[in-house]
Amino acid sequence: MKESIRRVTIFLLGLFIVLGAYLTYLQAFQGSKLNAHALNRRSREMSKTVPRGSIIDKNGNNVVRSVPAGSGKNAYYAREYVDGAIFAPLTGFISDKYGKTGLENSYDQYLSGIANPRFQLGPISRLWQRRGYNITLSVDGNLQRTAYQALGNHRGAIIVMEPGTGRILAMVSKPTFDPAQIDKSWQDILANPESPLLNRAIQGLYPPGSAIKPLVAAAALEEGVSNLQKIYKSPGYLKIGNYTLHEVNDQPLGELSLEKALALSSNVAFGQIGLDLGRDRVAKYFDKFGFNREPALALPAEKSRLPQFNKLADGELAQTAIGQGELLVTPLSMALMTAALANQGVIMKPLLVTAVTDTQGQTIKTFKPEVWLNPVDPQTANTVQALMEEVVAWGTGTAAKVRGIRIAGKTGTAENPHGPAHAWFIGFAPVEKPRLVVVVIVENGGSGGAVAAPVARQIFAEAL
């Protein structure tokens, strides 16, 4: 009996070792992850006594900061949002009742200060005056305001980024909300059928329409399926088995080079190119341009939705090549695709936060530009660039033209089951050394050339 009692002792005390090891894992290694969880109320509770860090734009201006409020025993720190509605898709909100979203959530560890090693010292940390870290954005506040104004009263989104670094300079989503009023307006926001909480720039899923054609052109050039000499014929429609693909208004466009096909946005020519490429190669280039991946952004971006290429009928493949059918993309995906064409075929990782600093201005962490994907050769990218310049010069995108600046672009008018077509414009400038990628989508706005291109024009004019 004594022998079995000894064994039981070892077994039961062994269980406690397991328990101790698990507790160590939980408290020492999982702690920061648990602290950062959106539903954890502790950082919100703490932000009342320990001021949260500020969110600062590229030019050093405050976007969000903590200010003392109340007095005496009820003194606490409140969050102050500068132009809250304009920056809301970026900052998100922080609320006692409704949790936290946006950068307030994803950078909570820094903003609240929990990531500060001093905060890990338990009771000893109280010897210092505690304050959260500041974060600096790549966003240019002035450009953000310009873009916000340019979109007017439309629903939609705008992304402006630097193709060479991946830095996002502006990210607009409309309709929006005021993060400072979130507790008061919560019910109205939830009841609003236009979902103001949705960050359309990274979470909105739309058919890209003709705005996808530069990708198809790049794929065709890279694969040798097409070249600048090849001529396509458009009688106004393309019969594929039982399915017929139509030009806009069934207008016969006659004989088309690749340049003319893109400038006039010929559905027939690009449907044909899609068929020439075939399912596998079309799928390959969507993957190469990052549509199948989650870009590691500081905010929760949606992945674009691609059709199951191997199950597509020929008609559906042609539809996909003109950006219709089951294909749904986010404006961010489109911006990254455009960036590849602007940047010698290289896509940089999208960057939103460039640095974390403490109150004394000491840098805690910086985020450097990094290469993400390399979908096509520089040659291919430059060829497509030249084609896209023609779109703005004399094709469907003339409304984006700014005197004295060489702009490349592509419009899209995406049919969808929710009403009038979505208006797209994707583009970059100046062509000789692209500094700016602009993606505009206007939900149910109608024609891309007429509605989205002028919005992009205002941004190009302001920024360059």
Place this chain on the structure above:
Amino acid sequence: MLKTDVNRKIERELLGLVAVTLIIGWTIVASYTGLLTPLPLAGVLFGCCVIFVILHGLLRYLKHGGDPLLLPIAGMLAVIGLVFVSRLQPALLLYQLTWFATGAIGFAVITCWLRKPEQLRLYKYLIGICGLLLMLLTIIFGVNIGGNKSWLVLGQLRFEPAEFAKILLVIFLAGYLEEKGKLLADSRWGTGKFTLPHPLHLGPMLVMWGIALILLVIEKDLGAALLYYSTFLTMLYMASGRLFYVGLGSVLMVLGGWLSYHLFDHVRVRFDIWLNPWAEPEGIGYQIVQSLFALGAGGILGTGLSTGSPEFVPAVHTDFVFAAIGEELGLAGTLMILLLYVLLIYRGFRAAMLAKNEFCALLAAGLSSLLAWQTFVIVGGVTKLVPLTGVTLPFISYGGSSMLASFIILGLLHNISENG
């Protein structure tokens, strides 16, 4: 110097440490919350120290040679419990002090009148029947408080019979298994090299399995069912030395668990929460998710006593007190608590190894297993290592029944350790 005197001297010094912990803990809590005005605070401190002095004096007077570590370890755990009650639910502090005093009386009674626990052996069937009656009473007259239909209410007095039934059950099993242990160990069925115990000798296991299932189904007391059954299997192994019983018992347990998962909602819900509390972090998973947040917030050194936010965790002062300790004292605190339990349980098993007769050995080992399983189940539960079941953390959780029962176990271990 006599061994008794040496032991009591060690005990006195360790109890002094416990008192220091108590004074520091309460000073911190009082200076932060300001809820406890100095006078009642001093009263409670004084009352607590008086209890230690009386218990220690009594053991000296009795010339008790029991293990000098047992009382200080339990005292330390109880004191940590008192400090956390004053921090989490100051209004309940006086009650908890009363429960502590009740526990101390229970301990004193056992040490005075049960110096030779082997006397219990003669009454094992009576004790077993009493245990069953207590359970039966709960099934018939049980009142649902806090989700478990496991409370008896007598006028002003409310208590959980399961806390006491488990002790009676261990005493009964110690007597019964000591008697039948040899039979169970030698039982052979079949011929040749590999033989199994005779099916007739599996009767006790089936009875115990049935009792656990009844607890589970009628009282919805998953925690008690698990605790009883695992303690029983542990004791069965210790008495027989045959892993076969443990294997068969585990199969039966899994079978019972599987059946009740499919048949009973309350079991299924608990199990699903364990598998993925993040599926409904604001719904059924709320409590465990909040507990994990609290433990994570503590990190390595904790936020410091009184400065965390453990009040976000429901039932934090009873079943979830461990989460509050984890938040405010950090990993350092939780590991220290575990170490205290490990020491206590180790000393319990040590008493078993040194016991003069098999009954006492089995009793001490059984009671130590009970403490070990109970601690493991609740600490594992609030940390999501195992499914959460509603049992208390011995000596620390708020509650009278649990405190008294824990001190009765301590008293029994203390007496057995004397005769080593």
